[in-house]
Amino acid sequence: DGEWEEYSTPSRDARLKTSFLEMRERVEEFVEKNRQRDPSIVYEGSDLKADLLATYNAESAACTVQYKTSTGASKTLNLEDVRARLFDLSFDPYHCVELRWGAKGEELAGCRDNATKRHWYDAQVYLRNQIERRYDAKMNYTADQLMRLPENVGVRQAPDVDVKKYLSSNQ
Numbered sequence: 001d002g003e004w005e006e007y008s009t010p011s012r013d014a015r016l017k018t019s020f021l022e023m024r025e026r027v028e029e030f031v032e033k034n035r036q037r038d039p040s041i042v043y044e045g046s047d048l049k050a051d052l053l054a055t056y057n058a059e060s061a062a063c064t065v066q067y068k069t070s071t072g073a074s075k076t077l078n079l080e081d082v083r084a085r086l087f088d089l090s091f092d093p094y095h096c097v098e099l100r101w102g103a104k105g106e107e108l109a110g111c112r113d114n115a116t117k118r119h120w121y122d123a124q125v126y127l128r129n130q131i132e133r134r135y136d137a138k139m140n141y142t143a144d145q146l147m148r149l150p151e152n153v154g155v156r157q158a159p160d161v162d163v164k165k166y167l168s169s170n171q
Contacts, residue, residue, distance in 0.1 A: 009100075010091040010133045017131040020083055020161035027052060027163050053167035056080075070096050071110035077101065080164065087128050087158040095121055116143075123147045126154025 034041045034048045045051050060079035067075055082089075088102030096111035099121050103111070113121070123143035141153070149156065160166075 008091050008093050009089075010127075013089055013091045013128075014131055014133040016082075016089075017086055017159075017161070020086060020163075021131055021159050024161050024163045024166060028166060049167045053164065056163060056167065067097060067101055069098055069107070069110045070112055073110070075101070075103075075107060083161060083163075086161060087125075089128065090121060090124070091128070092120065092124060119143050126156060129155040129158040131155075131159060 030041060031048055031052070034043055043051075057080075060083075063079040064076050065082070066077075069075055082102075085102030085104070088104070090099045090102070092100075095117060096113045098108045098111040099113065120143045123146040126146065126149050146153070
């Protein structure tokens, strides 16, 4: 309720995560149907996974977003960059912009969040790992309580949404 709910992004983040998971699942489905020579898949090439990977790489490079860091510098991310940090994107509007975009390492250097805010970011990892927005779960936990993953809150392991890894594998 209020300002946090106005500027937080858990619903948007859940839709984004769900989209990546669905893409991974659909790609696996198409590859499997192609292996089984399912007539619903019309493909005339010789290596569907390689062709899908090339398409994903090209489209990922063409799909970019840019944000301004806390220092005012511009940071450009492509679709694969966002996928790779999907479960690090912070829905919490009280985090610095770098944490909102899931930054790590040098990219995070300009973030001015204090130790308490960083502790909250770390504590919210299990909430970031879930792909659906839960409205039924109690959420008035402390950061320390969240770190212990209360029952029915969050997800320990984020789902595998790495379509590149799948397309590059021998599966």
